[in-house]
Amino acid sequence: xxxxxxGRRPTGAQGRPGRAxxxxxxxxxxxxxxxxxxxxxxxxxxxxxxGGTSITLKAKSEPxxxxxxxxxxxxxxxxxxxxxxxxxxxxxxxVQTQGRDHIIVNxxxxxxxxxxxxxxxxxxxxxxxxxxxxxxxxxxxxEGAQSPSPSASGSGAPKAEDGNKTSPSATPSxxxxxxxxxxxxxxxxxxxxxxxxxxxxxxxxxxKAAPSPSASAPAPDPxxxxxxxxxxxxxxxxxxxxxxxxxxxKPTDPTLACGQRGEQWGKWLLGPAAxxxxxxxxxxxEIDPQSGQWIVTMNFNDHGADAFAKVTGELAAKQMPQxxxxxxxxxxxxxxxxxxxxxxxxxxxxxGGFTQQSAQDLGNMLSYGALPLSFQEDSVTTVTAALGGEQxxxxxxxxxxxxLLVVVYLLVYYRGLAFIAIVSLLVSAILTYTIMALLGKGxxxxxxxxxxxxxxxxxxxxxxxxxxxxxxIRDEIREGRTLRPAxxxxxxxARRTILVSDFVSFLAAAVLFIVTVGKVQGFAFTxxxxxxxDVVVVFLFTKPVMTLLARTKFFSSGHPWSGLDPKRLxxxxxxxxxxxxxxPAPVEAKEA
Amino acid sequence: xSKLGDLGAKLYRGxxxxxxxxxxFLWYGVSILITxxxxxxxxxxxxxxxxxFKGGAVFTTPKTTAxxxxxxxxxxxxxxxxxxxxxxxxxxxxxQISGLDTDAAADVKKQLAADLKVTEADINADxxxxxxxxxxxxxxxxxxxxxxxxxxxxxxxxxxxxxxVAALIALIHDLTITVGVYALVGFEVTPxxxxxxxxxxxxxxxxxxxxxxxxxxGSKDITxxxxxxxxxxxxxxxxxxxxxxxxxTVVALLPVAALLFIGGGFLGAGMxxxxxxxxxxxxxxxxxxxxxxxxxxxVDLKEREPAMKALKKRVxxxxxxxxxxxxxxxxxxxxxDEPQVVSQGRQPGRRR
Numbered sequence: 001x002x003x004x005x006x007g008r009r010p011t012g013a014q015g016r017p018g019r020a021x022x023x024x025x026x027x028x029x030x031x032x033x034x035x036x037x038x039x040x041x042x043x044x045x046x047x048x049x050x051g052g053t054s055i056t057l058k059a060k061s062e063p064x065x066x067x068x069x070x071x072x073x074x075x076x077x078x079x080x081x082x083x084x085x086x087x088x089x090x091x092x093x094x095v096q097t098q099g100r101d102h103i104i105v106n107x108x109x110x111x112x113x114x115x116x117x118x119x120x121x122x123x124x125x126x127x128x129x130x131x132x133x134x135x136x137x138x139x140x141x142x143e144g145a146q147s148p149s150p151s152a153s154g155s156g157a158p159k160a161e162d163g164n165k166t167s168p169s170a171t172p173s174x175x176x177x178x179x180x181x182x183x184x185x186x187x188x189x190x191x192x193x194x195x196x197x198x199x200x201x202x203x204x205x206x207x208k209a210a211p212s213p214s215a216s217a218p219a220p221d222p223x224x225x226x227x228x229x230x231x232x233x234x235x236x237x238x239x240x241x242x243x244x245x246x247x248x249x250k251p252t253d254p255t256l257a258c259g260q261r262g263e264q265w266g267k268w269l270l271g272p273a274a275x276x277x278x279x280x281x282x283x284x285x286e287i288d289p290q291s292g293q294w295i296v297t298m299n300f301n302d303h304g305a306d307a308f309a310k311v312t313g314e315l316a317a318k319q320m321p322q323x324x325x326x327x328x329x330x331x332x333x334x335x336x337x338x339x340x341x342x343x344x345x346x347x348x349x350x351x352g353g354f355t356q357q358s359a360q361d362l363g364n365m366l367s368y369g370a371l372p373l374s375f376q377e378d379s380v381t382t383v384t385a386a387l388g389g390e391q392x393x394x395x396x397x398x399x400x401x402x403x404l405l406v407v408v409y410l411l412v413y414y415r416g417l418a419f420i421a422i423v424s425l426l427v428s429a430i431l432t433y434t435i436m437a438l439l440g441k442g443x444x445x446x447x448x449x450x451x452x453x454x455x456x457x458x459x460x461x462x463x464x465x466x467x468x469x470x471x472x473i474r475d476e477i478r479e480g481r482t483l484r485p486a487x488x489x490x491x492x493x494a495r496r497t498i499l500v501s502d503f504v505s506f507l508a509a510a511v512l513f514i515v516t517v518g519k520v521q522g523f524a525f526t527x528x529x530x531x532x533x534d535v536v537v538v539f540l541f542t543k544p545v546m547t548l549l550a551r552t553k554f555f556s557s558g559h560p561w562s563g564l565d566p567k568r569l570x571x572x573x574x575x576x577x578x579x580x581x582x583x584p585a586p587v588e589a590k591e592a
Numbered sequence: 593x594s595k596l597g598d599l600g601a602k603l604y605r606g607x608x609x610x611x612x613x614x615x616x617f618l619w620y621g622v623s624i625l626i627t628x629x630x631x632x633x634x635x636x637x638x639x640x641x642x643x644x645f646k647g648g649a650v651f652t653t654p655k656t657t658a659x660x661x662x663x664x665x666x667x668x669x670x671x672x673x674x675x676x677x678x679x680x681x682x683x684x685x686x687x688q689i690s691g692l693d694t695d696a697a698a699d700v701k702k703q704l705a706a707d708l709k710v711t712e713a714d715i716n717a718d719x720x721x722x723x724x725x726x727x728x729x730x731x732x733x734x735x736x737x738x739x740x741x742x743x744x745x746x747x748x749x750x751x752x753x754x755x756x757v758a759a760l761i762a763l764i765h766d767l768t769i770t771v772g773v774y775a776l777v778g779f780e781v782t783p784x785x786x787x788x789x790x791x792x793x794x795x796x797x798x799x800x801x802x803x804x805x806x807x808x809x810g811s812k813d814i815t816x817x818x819x820x821x822x823x824x825x826x827x828x829x830x831x832x833x834x835x836x837x838x839x840x841t842v843v844a845l846l847p848v849a850a851l852l853f854i855g856g857g858f859l860g861a862g863m864x865x866x867x868x869x870x871x872x873x874x875x876x877x878x879x880x881x882x883x884x885x886x887x888x889x890x891v892d893l894k895e896r897e898p899a900m901k902a903l904k905k906r907v908x909x910x911x912x913x914x915x916x917x918x919x920x921x922x923x924x925x926x927x928x929d930e931p932q933v934v935s936q937g938r939q940p941g942r943r944r
Contacts, residue, residue: 058727378727379644379720395864398854402847409842450787453867456851457791460844461798467843468802471836493809500750501801507746508739508794515735523787523867527794 017544024427024540031434043433044440046448046522047106049392053382055105057081057375069101072360077375078103098521103375106446126277128308129270130315131324131336132254133231136266224254227269231256236265257326259333268333270326274311279304281346285359294354296362298347305346313342327362335362395452402456406463414470415563416555421466424542428462431533436526445525454526461505461531465538468501469494469546470563477569483556487546498538506531610834613827616888623765623885630772637775642782642866644720645729648673648690649697652716655683656708663687663708670703671696692719728783732790739793751804758889759800762881766796769877770870784866791867792874795844799837799882806833807887814903821904823891830887841879848872 035041047054059069059077074097081103082095094106235241236258257268283298300308315323316339324338337350350362403425410418432455439445472494476486509528513521549555558565612619643650656663660677667675667687676688692700697719705712740760747756770789774781807829814822852868894900 379718381718381720382716394854395851398851398864399847401854402850405846405850406843409839409846413839449864450784450867453787453851453864454791456847457795457844457871459847460840461795463843464798464802464840467836467839471833471839475832497802497805500805501798503746504743504797504801505794507742508790508797511739511742512735512790515731515738523791527791 017547020540020544021548024536028427028430028434031431031438035434035437038438038441040437040441043436043447044445045392046446046451048381048448049452053107053380055107055380056378057103057105058378059101059103060374060376074101074103081105102378126280127273127328128275128277128311128325129255129257129273129328130311131268131321131326132271133269134266134321134324134336135231135268136264227254227256231267231269234258234267236267255328257328257333259326259336266333268326268336270328270333273328274325275300275304275307279307283363285354285356285363288349288351291351293351294356294359295349295351296354296359297349300346300348302346305344308346308348309342309344312339312348315339316341392449392452395449395456399452399456399459403459406459410463410466413563415561416559417470417563420542420545420549421463421470423545424466424537425459425462427541428530428533428537431537432458432530435529435533446522447526448522450523451526454523455530458527458530458534461502461527462534462537465498465502465534466542468497469538469542472497473546474564474569477558477564477566480566483550483558483564487550491543495539495543499535502531502535609827609831611827612830612883613823613888613891616884616891619884619888623881626772627765627768630768630775633772633775637778639771639775639781640778642780642785643688643690644783645726645781646690647692647720648688649692649700649720650718651685651687651689651701651704652718653685653687653704653708654710654714656685656710658685658708660685666707667700667704670707671700728786732786735790736793743797747801747804751808754893755804755807755890758886758893759797759804761889762800762886763793763796765881765885766792766874766877770874773873774870779869780866782866784864785870788867788870789874791871792878795871795875796878796881799840799878800886802836802840803830803833803882803887804890806830807890815899818903818906818910821907822894822900826887826891826894830883834883837879837883841875844875845872848875 059074078095078097096104096106098104234256241258252272254269254271257270259266259268279301281299281301281304283296285294285296287293288295311325315325317323320338321336323340324336326333327335327337335350337352354362406425407418407422410421414421436445436447440447469490472490473483473486476490477483479486481489506528509524509531512524513528553559555562555564558567560568651667653663658666660679663685664675664677664687667677667689671689671692673689673691678686678688687704689697689700697717701715701717702712705715708715740763744756744760747759767789770792773779774785779785807826810825810829810832811822814820814825820828848868848871851864852872895904
């Protein structure tokens with residue numbers, strides 16, 4: 001970017017200062033307007049300034065899964081963690097990857113930190129549970145009462161068909177159209193003692209349904225009845241109910257679960273966990289060479305293979321929906337394939353209506369349990385808003401005082417020229433502020449304390465560009481030039497210096513941004529942004545303004561307060577200058 | 593301040609000039625001394641690693657009437673670990689307890705809230721595992737490595753390899769000094785410090801690059817003249833950019849100082865303070881090294897070149913013959929102890 005090229009670069013509209021100024025003015029107006037239109041009039045504050053909890057997780061690479069820490073898995077993990085955290089009923093929690101192996105979870109103030117940490121940190125809550133009953137997501141209102149016949153074409157069937165997209169069957173042969181009937185028959189199946197199949201898919205189903213399918217003859221059980229009642233009442237379309245469903249249930253107990261089938265919510269009554277997620281050795285989404293369809297293949301460890309063979313053996317003997325098992329992740333049903341035969345040998349595949357994305361997602365989830373990776377907590381920071389606000393205030397006060405000192409110094413030293421510098425700093429500040437505010441919405445940029453530091457440090461970097469340029473102009477005046485040629489002749493050289501040094505600064509910021517995480521990143525981002533804006537401001541504002549002001553009497557006559565008084569600067573006698581001009585430097589000729 | 597302005601003019605005209613390059617061995621000596629001190633301090637005293645590197649918790653309480661001693665006692669009793677307690681400018685306390693894991697910290701927080709009669713929510717807790725700071729530091733090392741490689745490549749292309757090498761040495765020099773100051777004074781090293789240190793990377797080089805830019809320009813057609821040797825031109829370049837260097841450093845240090853003394857003073861220890869402290873030390877070191885170390889190093893490297901050796905010979909021969917003829921060389925270099933007397937104009941190389 002800033003290689004000190006000898007070639008032509010736009011010279012900051014040497015002859016046309018008005019155009020450059022117009023560009024930057026338009027940019028400022030557009031950014032400010034954008035800021036107001038998008039109602040983002042302040043930069044989004046980071047967790048350290050606004051208050052809240054920030055949890056940094058580091059992915060652990062486990063033996064045998066060294067390659068597991070990769071982008072796909074990190075993104076899957078982010079998705080799962082995000083759902084968990086926001087499943088608490090908190091909005092605005094954000095989960096992001098940072099660097100190669102970190103995930104930052106920022107939870108705004110006002111939420112239960114302990115609960116959040118539990119939610120975020122835990123892994124492997126993935127279970128395979130046999131399906132006892134399935135129903136549409138909504139509770140059994142009038143709909144539930146309808147069509148009590150066993151051949152129920154009740155609400156279950158069409159939904160199930162919809163759901164076929166995401167609820168593939170274990171065998172391609174499994175037919176979706178039979179689901180309605182299969183369900184009712186399944187409810188009669190010997191192993192599942194659900195005597196009176198009520199149509200709305202056991203919405204008011206009986207009191208003995210709950211026990212595990214493998215239990216041969218469970219006695220009527222008040223707990224099961226209770227579960228049935230809850231199942232009937234459960235409304236999976238209600239977010240709050242969804243969040244609570246199945247919480248605190250032991251894997252060995254039957255449970256309720258919600259899940260999405262296609263666009264629709266469904267609810268399940270599920271038996272005890274038959275296989276745990278940790279028994280899945282590997283799983284992935286791939287294309288079935290025979291059918292050309294996306295499928296998910298699974299590979300179990302020994303324990304898992306035995307358990308899976310057993311449960312599939314039992315399930316295969318049943319009817320819909322009890323020949324299905326549900327893959328339950330954190331209480332949500334993510335898939336409910338049906339089984340037609342016992343699957344032995346520890347390998348299984350799920351097929352039916354997957355897209356590449358859904359197959360790979362499911363593969364990832366199965367492969368690594370609830371989270372594709374295991375994480376350790378690296379740091380937990382809670383910040384109260386009060387203190388964060390104080391820190392921000394201190395930083396801003398410090399910044400303001402620092403700026404004031406810079407202004408005073410510039411005024412004393414550069415006099416009139418200082419105004420150009422100050423206005424340029426102001427332009428720079430407006431651009432920085434509006435961009436930061438907009439980026440808050442755009443890319444989730446949050447102004448944290450280190451970022452504030454970065455912005456303050458950047459005052460120095462920005463001011464430096466003016467100093468380089470001003471010193472060059474003054475040097476030219478010392479050569480005996482009048483202001484207008486001095487301003488133009490000083491520019492190419494100053495420009496090169498500014499570009500070269502800003503490039504180094506930007507390089508440092510970019511490297512920091514890429515290799516580091518968390519707090520350092522915010523700092524690096526701000527530094528990089530302000531460095532870029534420095535270039536923009538110097539080219540499009542400072543230089544053109546300088547060109548314009550060089551035409552004014554105040555500056556061009558070298559008024560003592562202009563900062564450009566030739567006498568003060570010790571300009572050479574004219575005699576010398578004429579000699580100098582006779583020898584125009586070849587360097588400049590190339591550069592200008 | 594106009595004095596500095598006059599100085600600028602005088603420097604520009606060459607009426608005054610500081611012989612940085614001639615006295616470079618003095619400055620090398622100074623730097624080596626500082627570096628050795630830094631290394632010794634680092635070896636003997638070590639760095640005072642913050643809690644982020646040891647693992648533990650930092651609690652910040654709201655304004656409280658309890659004394660530091662009382663809070664220390666409470667904190668130690670509640671945690672069973674040593675606690676460092678500082679009073680903040682706000683009247684609150686900053687309590688550092690190392691060796692606390694994240695679970696135990698919750699209990700300590702509760703206990704502290706009860707002891708200080710504030711609600712738990714008012715206490716700010718920063719819990720870090722022992723690996724957190726280490727990771728930041730590791731990433732910082734990676735960043736440092738990557739940056740150094742890239743910047744050396746860039747400088748080698750934009751300027752030449754000798755300048756790249758000199759800039760790199762100056763950069764390492766700055767970092768050493770900064771780390772040395774930390775070891776010597778015993779300032780706490782936190783991730784904020786690391787951030788500050790990393791910023792020095794860019795800034796130290798920024799200064800160096802500006803000086804080098806002047807040097808590159810000044811030595812453009814150096815072999816086409818016989819008035820100055822490379823080291824003389826280098827010295828003039830430093831002098832030519834001296835005022836800029838001073839101004840830039842002052843302007844950069846002002847906000848950082850404000851951050852350090854006002855922001856830090858207001859809040860006591862904290863990230864603002866950590867960043868600004870290392871920046872302050874590093875910026876000062878950076879300004880020093882760009883003038884006293886980086887450019888003289890370039891001279892040392894450059895004067896080994898046959899072309900520069902030949903040039904030096906020619907220049908000296910010309911001066912000798914001029915002296916033999918009884919002329920006073922108008923731009924002779926005086927003895928190295930006196931301010932150089934050089935003629936006007938900043939690009940001597942272009943004249944012939």
